[in-house]
Amino acid sequence: MREIVIISGKGGTGKTTVSAAFAHLAQNKIICDLDVDAPDLHILLAPDVRQTEPFISGNEAEIRQADCVHCGQCQKLCAFEAVSFDGSIYKVDPLRCEGCGVCVKLCPAQAIDFPEGHCGDWHVSDTRFGQMVHAQLFPGQENSGKLVGLLKTEARKRAREQKLETILCDGSPGVGCPVIASLSGATLAVGVVEPTPSGRHDFTRVADLCRHFRVPLAVIINKADLNPAEADAIEAMCAENGHALLGRLPFDPVVTQAMVRRQALTEFDNPVGNALKDMWSALQEMKTGREARTTTRIGE
Amino acid sequence: MKIAIASGKGGAGKTSVAASLARVWDAPLIAVDTDAEAPNLHLFLPPAIEKSCVSWLRVPGLDREKCVSCGKCRDICTYKAIASFAGKISIFQDMCHGCGGCFAVCHTGAITEDRRELGRLESGTVLEGSVRFLMGRTRIGESMTPPLLRQEHKALDEMLEAAPADALLDSPPGVSCPAVTVTRDADMILLVADPTPFGFHDFKLAHQAFLPLSKPVCAVINRAGAEGNEAGDEAVRAYCRENGLPLLAELPFERAAAEQYASGRLLADLSPEWRERFTALRDALRAEYARVKEADHA
Numbered sequence: 001m002r003e004i005v006i007i008s009g010k011g012g013t014g015k016t017t018v019s020a021a022f023a024h025l026a027q028n029k030i031i032c033d034l035d036v037d038a039p040d041l042h043i044l045l046a047p048d049v050r051q052t053e054p055f056i057s058g059n060e061a062e063i064r065q066a067d068c069v070h071c072g073q074c075q076k077l078c079a080f081e082a083v084s085f086d087g088s089i090y091k092v093d094p095l096r097c098e099g100c101g102v103c104v105k106l107c108p109a110q111a112i113d114f115p116e117g118h119c120g121d122w123h124v125s126d127t128r129f130g131q132m133v134h135a136q137l138f139p140g141q142e143n144s145g146k147l148v149g150l151l152k153t154e155a156r157k158r159a160r161e162q163k164l165e166t167i168l169c170d171g172s173p174g175v176g177c178p179v180i181a182s183l184s185g186a187t188l189a190v191g192v193v194e195p196t197p198s199g200r201h202d203f204t205r206v207a208d209l210c211r212h213f214r215v216p217l218a219v220i221i222n223k224a225d226l227n228p229a230e231a232d233a234i235e236a237m238c239a240e241n242g243h244a245l246l247g248r249l250p251f252d253p254v255v256t257q258a259m260v261r262r263q264a265l266t267e268f269d270n271p272v273g274n275a276l277k278d279m280w281s282a283l284q285e286m287k288t289g290r291e292a293r294t295t296t297r298i299g300e
Numbered sequence: 301m302k303i304a305i306a307s308g309k310g311g312a313g314k315t316s317v318a319a320s321l322a323r324v325w326d327a328p329l330i331a332v333d334t335d336a337e338a339p340n341l342h343l344f345l346p347p348a349i350e351k352s353c354v355s356w357l358r359v360p361g362l363d364r365e366k367c368v369s370c371g372k373c374r375d376i377c378t379y380k381a382i383a384s385f386a387g388k389i390s391i392f393q394d395m396c397h398g399c400g401g402c403f404a405v406c407h408t409g410a411i412t413e414d415r416r417e418l419g420r421l422e423s424g425t426v427l428e429g430s431v432r433f434l435m436g437r438t439r440i441g442e443s444m445t446p447p448l449l450r451q452e453h454k455a456l457d458e459m460l461e462a463a464p465a466d467a468l469l470d471s472p473p474g475v476s477c478p479a480v481t482v483t484r485d486a487d488m489i490l491l492v493a494d495p496t497p498f499g500f501h502d503f504k505l506a507h508q509a510f511l512p513l514s515k516p517v518c519a520v521i522n523r524a525g526a527e528g529n530e531a532g533d534e535a536v537r538a539y540c541r542e543n544g545l546p547l548l549a550e551l552p553f554e555r556a557a558a559e560q561y562a563s564g565r566l567l568a569d570l571s572p573e574w575r576e577r578f579t580a581l582r583d584a585l586r587a588e589y590a591r592v593k594e595a596d597h598a
Contacts, residue, residue: 009338011310011473016498037474038308038505040498059378079358079400080450095484095513100399101378139475139509145443173310173473174337177443197564198315198340205338208440227562251558257528259497 001159003152003167004283005034005186005215009202011173013194014222017255019170020044020264021276022190022283023129029166031127032155033134034182036120036147041170044262047125047132055120055135055150057143058099061092067111074103074112095140119143122151124158129264131158145177152185173202175209183210188286189217190246195230203234207241217243218286220279224248244286246279301589302456302467304334304486308506310473312494313522313551316561318470319344320568320578321585322431328465329431332456334482335472336419336436336448343564345426347433352422355436355451357444359396360403361414362389373402373411398447418448421455432459445472446481453485475502475509484513488589490548491519495532504539516592518546520581526553548584551577 006015006022019041023031033041061082063074068090075083075090082096083103092103092112104114119142122135133155135147155167169186172178183189189210193203203219210217219238224231231248238245254270265273305318315333318341322331333341360373360382367389374382374389381395382402393416402411419438426433436452438445449472456467469486472478483489489510493503503519510517519540524533533550540547551557551567560570568578 010340011312011338012494013311037476038310038502040309040501043497043501077400077404079398095480098397098399099378100397100401102376102399102401102404105376105401106404137476139505140477140480140512142477144476174445174478175440176337176438176445176478179337180441180443194562196562197343198338201340201343202338205440212441223558223562226558230562251555253527256496256526260529260532262497 001165001167002187003169003185004188004190005169005171005182006190006192007171007179007182007206008173008192009175009206010194010199013199014192014249014255016040016044016170017259017265018190018192018220018276019168021266021273022280023168024264024266025277025280026166026168028164029130029168030155030159030164031130031132032151032167032169033132034148034151034169034178035172036135036137036144036151037172037178039134039136042134044259044264045127045129045132046262047123047127047134049123049125051124053122054118055122055137055147056116057119057146058117059101059114060094060097060099060117061101061103062113062115063090063092064111064113065089067109069109069111071108074107077102077106099142117141120147122147122154124154133158145181148178148181149184175205179206179209180213183213183215186215189215190283191217191219191243192222193219193234194223195221195227195234197230200230200234204237207243218246218283219243220246221248223251226251246282247275249275301488302469302486303585304469304471304483304489305492306471306479306483306489306506306510307473307492307494308475308502309494309499312492312499314473314492315340315344315470316567317490317492317520317522318468320566321468321582323427323566323568324575324578324582325431325466328463330456330459330465330467331426331431331433332452332467332469333435334449334452334469336438336445336452337472337478339435339437341470342435344566345433347422347424347426348429349422349424351424352420355418355421355448356415357396357398357418357447358400359393359398359414359416360391361412362391363410363412366408367410368408372405376401376405397444418442418444421452423455423459432465434459445478449478449481475505480509483510483515486515488585488592489515489517490585491517493519493521493536495521495524495526495529495536497532500532500535503536507543507545516588518548518585518588520548521550523553524550546588548588549577549581
């Protein structure tokens with residue numbers, strides 16, 4: 001079983017556009033939207049939701065005012081400056097509370113409740129391209145990495161049960177907690193890069209992250225004609241670092257038009273969609289990380 | 301006045317708007333890059349860095365001689381950063397969130413001060429010294445961004461105390477902890493709306509996420525008038541109207557603008573028309589802030 005994750009570092013470079021096209025082209029797969037913070041893949045795939053489960057994670061401290069003895073211990077202990085005192089009562093700011101529970105466990109009056117948080121919902125759905133697992137973290141919530149991990153576990157379980165070959169994941173921007181969780185266990189990362197100073201800069205960081213976690217990286221240069229010199233520089237960087245280059249996509253209004261039509265680019269005839277088909281074929285020829293490692297082990 | 305420039309969706313144009321606003325700002329200003337996982341403002345406003353320091357998280361170390369394996373540190377740790385194997389305490393510093401609970405409960409002094417590198421904070425000036433600059437950058441492999449952002453905000457407050465100024469905060473994308481950590485400390489939020497179906501969806505998410513912060517929120521549409529997406533522009537306008545969200549400006553979709561950005565140059569330097577768009581946005585931001593303040597007093 002292979003697990004492909006589409007990432008980029010910088011947001012808005014075309015991860016979801018590429019993910020939708022690959023979701024259309026891949027056989028025997030389950031689709032997974034790991035951008036739980038600002039998911040967009042469902043906009044194109046119009047999922048028919050079959051199952052919805054709450055994502056319960058983390059806790060939040062709440063001071064019971066009736067029992068509070070105003071000793072101020074919670075405020076002193078809180079490393080996140082979440083406890084404030086307005087001259088008469090102590091209060092926890094839910095936006096600052098990290099849910100560590102230190103104040104709860106050490107309050108001498110045991111006056112702090114610690115209810116569990118319902119931080120989001122996750123779904124299993126049917127789409128015209130196959131089954132999809134996806135989620136929505138509620139706005140402002142934490143623990144996106146945990147939710148990403150949960151989605152991957154659910155996708156793997158279903159892939160095993162249904163003997164599916166591929167888990168295809170749309171990732172999130174950045175290099176932090178949700179991206180690290182996305183890369184965990186992945187056999188291949190596909191980086192969608194735009195040839196702009198920001199695109200290259202952030203891609204370098206995500207490429208370093210892939211190296212850190214030993215996930216092989218294949219690269220698509222999107223909107224390549226906006227700055228051909230920068231696109232060349234990215235290609236050179238890929239060659240130098242051993243990242244497979246899948247090809248270049250043009251800056252073309254058809255990308256937005258496909259989005260407006262709620263279609264993957266490969267669902268109708270256009271140059272960008274055709275290039276994506278070639279890239280998907282090229283990707284089939286590549287050895288993914290786990291296969292590559294297994295091969296080496298057999299050879300030893 | 302601290303203005304957070306946020307978006308929900310990545311690639312909506314936060315950095316472009318922040319950099320060009322800094323270019324035309326006509327009062328003392330600090331340009332701050334708080335997108336510490338993928339900081340880009342320095343690429344458009346090349347800084348003269350004066351100070352660069354490592355940002356640390358206080359994490360526990362262990363003095364085995366003093367440890368009596370009571371397990372109190374393990375029991376208080378929510379993040380499973382402390383475990384015990386065969387009666388011996390082990391600490392996994394990478395998992396630590398820095399809550400300090402283990403320090404508070406250890407009565408033998410076995411928990412010792414240690415630290416983990418979160419990333420770096422760098423400060424200096426941009427635009428020939430006319431604008432002060434601050435950026436955070438997470439270490440690759442570090443999963444926690446909010447503690448670095450909190451330290452960055454403290455650094456910003458120190459800079460503001462040293463010399464009062466306005467601050468423009470180029471914010472992280474998304475609507476979860478990094479974005480909220482930045483926007484909750486701002487006086488006003490400017491949402492950059494990308495009017496594509498993806499962009500509009502994430503714009504609404506961001507608006508909903510920031511509403512509970514009870515801050516004035518206003519919006520600017522980026523890449524308005526793209527061929528075939530007229531309905532998208534209208535959807536953002538209608539949403540703003542219906543939700544009382546002041547729409548301060550619309551920046552047009554132009555290939556020349558995309559190329560200007562792709563070459564690392566500022567939109568405000570593309571043409572007199574583009575510069576005028578940003579001076580108008582600057583004035584509109586100020587007027588909107590004054591209007592909200594006045595309404596608060598009334």
